[in-house]
Amino acid sequence: MSESISARASAQPAYISKLNEAQREAVEALDGPVLVLAGAGTGKTRVLTTRLAHLLYTGRCQPGQILAVTFTNKAAREMKERVAQLLGLAEVESWWLGTFHSLAARILRRHAERIGLQSNFTILDQDDQLRLVKQLLQAEQIDDKKWPARVVLSVIERWKDKGLTPDRLSAADAGELAGGRAVEIYRLYQQRLLTLNACDFGDLLLHCLTLFQKHEDVLADYHRRFQYILVDEYQDTNVAQYLWLRLLAQGRHNICCVGDDDQSIYGWRGAEVGNILRFEEDFPGAKIIRLERNYRSTGNILNAASAVIAKNEGRLGKTLWTEDELGEPVRVRGLWDGEAEARFVGEEIEKLQRGGAQLSDIAILLRTSAQTREFEERFITLGLPYRVVGGPRFYERLEIRDAMAYLRLLQSTSDDLAFERIVNKPKRGLGDATLRLLHQVARAAEIPLLAAARQVIETDELRPQARKSLRDLLQQFGHWAGMVASTPHPELAEIVLDESGYTEMWQQDKTADAPGRLENLKELINAMAEFDSLAQFLEHVSLVMETVDSGQQDQVTLMTLHGAKGLEFDSVFLVGWEEGLFPNQRAMDENGLKGLEEERRLAYVGLTRARKRAIVSFVANRRLHGSWAAALPSRFVDELPEDAVEVESESGLYGNPGSFGGFGSAGWGSGSAWGGGWSRERQTPGYQRAQAYGKRPPRYIDGVAEEVATLGGGGYKVGERVFHQKFGYGHVTAREGERLTIEFEKTGEKKVMASFVVPADQAG
């Protein structure tokens, strides 16, 4: 295959001529470290795949000598498909092209014994991890009310993200966490994983680091192997991933990272923007190539996005441009509350639809997944087809996880977590008491639960009934284990689920979701057929926990801003742009300016998803965990440039067109009190809670529908007595353009938009 590729090396391949200058440079700079800064919509994927194809086409190396890393399975799949297409190659399965985690797992399985695992180790999911931490906290008598397992686990995960093994930490690093004993818990957790012959996601990388650092021969082997390294979404790498790459790149120094610092939105998960910002220092002699020509969005959308992101500090800096026309302005719309917002979006979608738009070209992007609800309700009422991206995943479902536990235990008999999960599912009379005994025996003899069970049934420690029940179960497992080699795995799975009584358990179940669960189990077995072995299937499930997108109909997409990265739509609704929700108060509270900047990058990501039109909306009243809260427009609304935006004046919620503060010099947005003045010291809560009002605020003001309920705004004077539908009477104490500070008689001082109050004498 490589011969035929290199034979063509003399002529310039057709794919090169399709690239613009910067893209071509990025494809052709094959040697040494390269950082490709690829702004949104600048053809990043094309560059990545073309570069990979080019490496092969020019005969630089063989497919097996390239390490190509992505973050998502989807990205890996797409790259495989596109490269295969470019080169007319079919066989890409053996390539080192995949996610960090899958590649690390592949390496680790080859050398598992060097770090104390067997190569059939289990990869735990979040649920297993949590149960493990819970057990440890309990055993260590740490109050899990005060230190919930999920909090402790997330700290451990952040340590892992940073490449910190327990021995690199001191007790003091735990601070107060888990009563100051978090590092101890971490150490125990790691020990426990080893005895379970298991890894969590973080370990896949962490163990690799240990492997490379402690075993030079192994690292040298990979240095020889990987002549070229390609990395996608570099801005999202964490420290462990960075170290992993750096160790591997030490051999040839041919590393090409593609990313966009402005789209780094996973800092809360351990991603370090610093990795991309420091690239030149980390990889001396690096070439930096900027892709700045955008092929996706109109001029107005691009200008809006650029202006917002320009407010961030510490960027590498790019200037996106397009030859496309300015197009429609970005629309900004204020509404009374979430319900009105959903209604507005629904109407707009229907208008688009009447104009011939496909629903699949429309997306609604939310900051939090809880926001989907109001839209779903509205869309159901309208009969508007929609899909929510990012719901519960197939492999996370209870019945699937149970079924998987049976199979995992067959695969790895020391998988205690799997054992615990299924020992009494279906009910076998093996409850707490039995399990406690098994744990005791297992701990004393330092053996897995399954082995302990084998011992226990030979004694009379259990009540006869439990003993028989357990013996039967073990017998079944022995029987199934004997079939593994000779039975096709989908068939085996079916047998296990039937003979264990698991399928029957759901058949007997009369609750509404039982039939669905049985369906899912069938689907699971069908899915297995696509894999060569049980082991391969289990690996797939652990690493590729994704839902199959069923029914590709014409539907509107509802998803979080995070979920939207990498996607694009003709029309994008950016909803809930309110202080506190977006930028999210918690992000700012916990991470200060960094948090705010990450939120701003989310705004940038959101805007740049749009090809033709972007519509931003915010509401004045948001229901937040049950109670109503008054909201102010997001500062990001202010940051939109006036000439790319059209504020919909009839809404009234933004006052008179001419007095839209954020766009002028006199308004509230540009004033230092709000615009750029946010800091750790001076935080203004985004939402003013109205605890006293459990009811939805009225949708009409003085008999005028909310969208047109404008009272001019800005006409109030300090000291004037006013009435607010929700907060009641109060006096204006300060005024910044449309933004009034009012001392309410019942609820104290709040900031509200002028259009939401009426003079006290007009209240009624």
Added chain:
DNA sequence: CCGGGGTCCATTTTT
């Protein structure tokens, strides 16, 4: 072992 009822708590989630 189950369900009722009280309590507490509410981002984002590529693998």
Added chain:
DNA sequence: TGGACCCCGG
């Protein structure tokens, strides 16, 4: 407001 979780009673 609603969901997840826990405790206790049957």
